[in-house]
Amino acid sequence: MAGNSDPLTPRAKLAVTAGKAVAAASRAAGRGSGSVIGGRVALKLDPDLLARLAQSLDVVLVSATNGKTTTTRLIAEALRAAGPVVSNALGANMPAGITSALAGGSDAKFGVIEVDEKYLAGVARDTAPKCIALLNLSRDQLDRAAETRMLAENWREGLAGSKAVVVANADDPLVVWAASSSPNVIWVAAGQMWKDDAWSCPSCGGVMQRPGDDWFCGECGFRRPTPSWALSGDHVLDPHGSAWPIHLQLPGRANKANAASSAAVAAVFGVPPQVALERMYQVQAVAGRYDVVQFQGRDLRLLLAKNPAGWLETFSLIDPPPTPVILSVNARSADGTDTSWLWDVDYTRLTGHPICVIGDRKLDLAVRLEVADQQFQVCEDIDQAVQLCPPGRIEVIANYTAFQDLRRRVGN
Structure with a gap:
């Protein structure tokens, strides 16, 4: 996986080979892609394998309750303008699936990785990402996921002091609170239709005020940060105030918001908005969605x-x-x-x-x-x-x- 200057250890190579063999056997038996079982076997043989595979990559992590698979795909398309990309495009977004995906990308420059919300802090620790995109947090899988504020707290603690550039949705109070512990945040006004998980202030528990598109806590002063990127109708506004048209084959306002966040991520790696957004037009469907x-x-x-x-x-x-x-x-x-x-x-x-x-x-x-x-x-x-x-x-x-x-x- 790594270049000649930093080859994988013999143990890591064995783990990759074994994982691929198990994944192939699972596919042959008709049990799905095999990426999760393959990754589990590989991590058993070398618990540090994910960190080793990520060493030679510029890693982007994408996490959210909704839209992470699509946004991961849009970012991957945009970054291909700057070099080969490896990505967990099929949405296996826990450590085993992520390890499997990275093991398959030996010539890649970028790793664009979708991460389940509950695993973000751990995967960020292992992969030392250059950039982390945080899109939204809302209630999901009530029987196994803690309430949204606890997830936000997990993100906030896990990302505190991270060297990554965090690209975060300024319109979701839970995301803002989670990202605020990071020293380097780029705020995107991506919008938020669903507001029922953010009526109380994640910082102090006070009641959130929501005049127009703005929001703030009347009690502690926690408020919406000023975004440098924004979704405006069918355009992305960049930090210089230029408006770039969004042309997607994917439908809906939510996907325009995903494209705005993806353009902000691509810019972190030097891909200009026009190039990034043109490349996103290639995406017709994501794992069958919208087909x-x-x-x-x-x-x-x-x-x-x-x-x-x-x-x-x-x-x-x-x-x-x-x-x-x-x-x-x-x-x-x-x-x-x-x-x-x-x-x-x-x-x-x-x-x-x-x-x-x-x-x-x-x-x-x-x-x-x-x-x-x-x-x-x-x-x-x-x-x-x-x-x-x-x-x-x-x-x-x-x-x-x-x-x-x-x-x-x-x-x-």
């Missing part, structure tokens, strides 16, 4: 939404009524087994859309839609739901494992 697929003679657009903030952003993407919508929710371990978050989503935004409901927890979702006074049909599976939908393109919104199930069924 339009043909199934049973119909066009289905596949949209991933894992938590209340994600569902809110996704509702803003879908075609207007009477476009049919299929909703699918599971509650397996990768999703979080607690579905009480469904009550935090404003399903009245679907009024006028014919709705079909599928997934392991379709009855939980049906109760929620009933209370929201929505018209819907409960269906056995995607096949039946598509048959029941009126004509036109169908929007399909699913949470994490439900999305994977759908992709397998519709051949994406």
Whole structure:
């Protein structure tokens, strides 16, 4: 992995080789990409392997509750203007998956790494990143993730004194509080639709005031920092006040916000905004998200939404009524087994859309839609739901494992 000046130790090389062999065996057995099991084996053989693999790379870490896979992909595309990139593009974002990804990038200059929020501090310690992008923090996987303020505290303590340049969303109070312990922060006005996790001040517990797009705590004076980069409509404003057009194939305001943060990260490595944003146009879909697929003679657009903030952003993407919508929710371990978050989503935004409901927890979702006074049909599976939908393109919104199930069924 490292250049000739700093070769991997024999033990590290053995760990990489063994990890790749196990991953290949897992793929051959039809058990997925094998990246996680391969990384676990490699780290067992050399617990310092992640740090060794990162030594020769300029590392960018990307963490958030929503948008990290897409932003990781956008940053990777932008940085390819400056050299080869290795990235965990498939979203295996815990240490084993990250180790696997880096082990596959022997000629890379940059490592662009998506990191699960709960592992950010540890991965930052191991990889000595040059840059860390922090996009947002909201409630997610209520059965296994601590409340958002505790995650923010974990970030704040873990990043204190970090040498990395932190690119952080100035519009999310939790992110600002977490990033404020870092000596070198670039603030981006990326916006925040979902505000229900930041009504109290993360610093003192006081009530946040939110006049317009601004925010501050009336009690301790904690307030929104002045951003040097900003999303403004269809443009990114850079620190010099120049406006650069965003041309994406990915839909929605949230992805423009991701592009703004990605342009700020690319600039840290000397890639100009115009070049970075032009390269981001190459990204059509991210791990199947936003893909339009043909199934049973119909066009289905596949949209991933894992938590209340994600569902809110996704509702803003879908075609207007009477476009049919299929909703699918599971509650397996990768999703979080607690579905009480469904009550935090404003399903009245679907009024006028014919709705079909599928997934392991379709009855939980049906109760929620009933209370929201929505018209819907409960269906056995995607096949039946598509048959029941009126004509036109169908929007399909699913949470994490439900999305994977759908992709397998519709051949994406």
